[in-house]
Amino acid sequence: MKSDPDGQIQRAVDALRSGQRDRARALLERVVRAYPDWEQGWYWLAQAVETVEEQRFCLRQTLNLNRRNALARRGLEALGEGPSRSPLEATASQEAGRTFWLPALGYLVLLMVAEILTALVEPRLGLLLHSLLLISALMYGARCCDRPTYRFWMGVSLAPLIRLISLSLPLRSVPLIYWYLIISVPLYVAAFILKRLVLQIPWDQVGLHGRGLALQGLIPFLGLPLGMLEYRILRPAPLISGGNPGEFLIAALILLISTGLIEELIFRGIMQQVALEVMGRQGMVYVSAIFAVLHIGHRSLVDVVFVFGVALLFGWFVQRTRSIVGVSLTHGMINIWIFLIAPLL
DSSP states (O other): OOOOGHHHHHHHHHHTTTTOOOHHHHHHHHHHOTTTOOOOHHHHHHOOOOOHHHHHHHHHHHHHHHHOOHHHHHHHHHHOSSSOOOHHHHHHHHHHHHHHHHHHHHHHHHHHHHHIIIIIIOOOHHHHHHHHHHHHHHHHHHTSSSSHHHHHHHHHHHHHHHHHHHHHHOOOSHHHHHHHHHHHHHHHHHHHHHIIIOOOOHHHTTSSSSHHHHTTTGGHHHHHHHHHHHHHOOOOOOOSSSSSSHHHHHHHHHIIIIEEEEEEEIIIIIIHHHHHHHHHTTHHHHHHHHHTTTTGGOOOOOOOOOOOOHHEEEHHHHHHSSOOOOHHHHHHHHHHHHHHIIGGO
């Protein structure tokens, strides 16, 4: 058992017992920011926070660190299933101010410039800027002593990584549909490492779980109208020749797994969660803007605006349902319509 860091936990417990809940919360938040792997810090913070959502978050963090903590397990069972929210979210949003927002907005603008260079000017210049953005996000995040801000920069570092991987692999001789499959493999690896080892986000908070599947099964019906609208904007060439049911099924499965699931895992499962911790509700808008910027390569301003709206809709669904299953299927269905069905009709 670790020693109590500077006696802060004991002082927080004493404050709780004397009715000084705000002081106890402030002390415990300081502890979990400085020692995010401190089990007792998260457990006692669960006793100091006010909302059920925050209590669930703290108890889940406790169990992630020690599955044998019976008190945390019983407390979580008593609360029942439901959404969770980091108690650091509101505090971090208030403390962020200009010192956070200016770099974050600058990062978004430079990401847009990198995409414009890649798509319209000189791809090598765009890739160079993407490389610099990736390194900068990782280095800037490593310098942050504030845990939520650190998580934010680690999460958004996936954005330039997507472009670097998609344009750096030697795929010229590979059929186009298999590009998506090959590119998704290192992205899945990167997302898993970031989720598991760096951010330590459990799967249920990412949104991959089996709860509420009946509702999640209704969301994909939006895939057809959204796919029809985007096809009218882009009108891309088909990814397959058509006429072969086996080829169609393989291509559809690739688009579901290698575009729908991986992109929703990255943007709504990981990136949106860490953005909400430091930006509040504006985090959803910020991540949707990043998602839209990465579609500049289609060379259509109308499509960028359309994708931004769809990203906001997906983000709202994930916030309401706490699951990425439905939006992942919807995303895949949109791409299946755009690249496999509509071009062959």
